[in-house]
Amino acid sequence: MEKIIIDNNHDDLPKVILDKEANIFEISGKSFPENAIEFYSPIIKWIKEYVENPNQETIFKIDLDYFSSSSSKKIFEILLELELLTETKKNITVKWFFEESNDVVFKRSKDIQEVVNVPIEFIEKTK
Numbered sequence: 001m002e003k004i005i006i007d008n009n010h011d012d013l014p015k016v017i018l019d020k021e022a023n024i025f026e027i028s029g030k031s032f033p034e035n036a037i038e039f040y041s042p043i044i045k046w047i048k049e050y051v052e053n054p055n056q057e058t059i060f061k062i063d064l065d066y067f068s069s070s071s072s073k074k075i076f077e078i079l080l081e082l083e084l085l086t087e088t089k090k091n092i093t094v095k096w097f098f099e100e101s102n103d104v105v106f107k108r109s110k111d112i113q114e115v116v117n118v119p120i121e122f123i124e125k126t127k
Contacts, residue, residue, distance in 0.1 A: 001020045001046075001049065001053075003017070004016060004017070004018040004043060005017050011030060012030060012031075012032045012033055013030075013031065014028055014030060014064060016043060018043065018047070025058060026061040027063070027078075028062075029063075030065050031067040033068075036068065039074075040078075044078060047078055047081045051082065051085060056091065057091040057093075058093070059094075061094075061096075062094060063125075065102065066102075066105060067105065072108055075112065079094065080116060082118050083116055086117055086119075093119050093120075094121065095120075095121050096109050097123050098122060098123070098125065099125050100124055106122075109122070
């Protein structure tokens with residue numbers, strides 16, 4: 001399975017690493033692309049393929065300082081795909097990093113948690 005590495009120098013696009021062999025799954029930075037559907041489509045496609053033949057353990061890290069409402073919908077879609085792993089004998093954990101001072105991002109992430117059936121561990125970032 002080809003890995004996806006998006007290491008953007010743009011302030012509006014997140015860094016993305018999806019590497020099954022190295023067991024690294026991460027979205028970080030800021031996410032407010034002009035077209036969230038276009039940006040996240042290959043990522044969601046990759047996740048769907050990964051869920052068909054996942055690693056024994058998947059730790060998916062989300063470390064977003066900011067994400068738009070359109071990005072929020074796509075992150076929700078990613079987590080819905082990962083939810084399928086809870087129906088298998090594979091382990092899935094989402095580690096969602098947040099800053100205490102960033103109430104908006106934390107509230108959005110908690111709202112997503114309420115609707116998906118994926119174990120989410122919220123981790124406060126230290127400065």
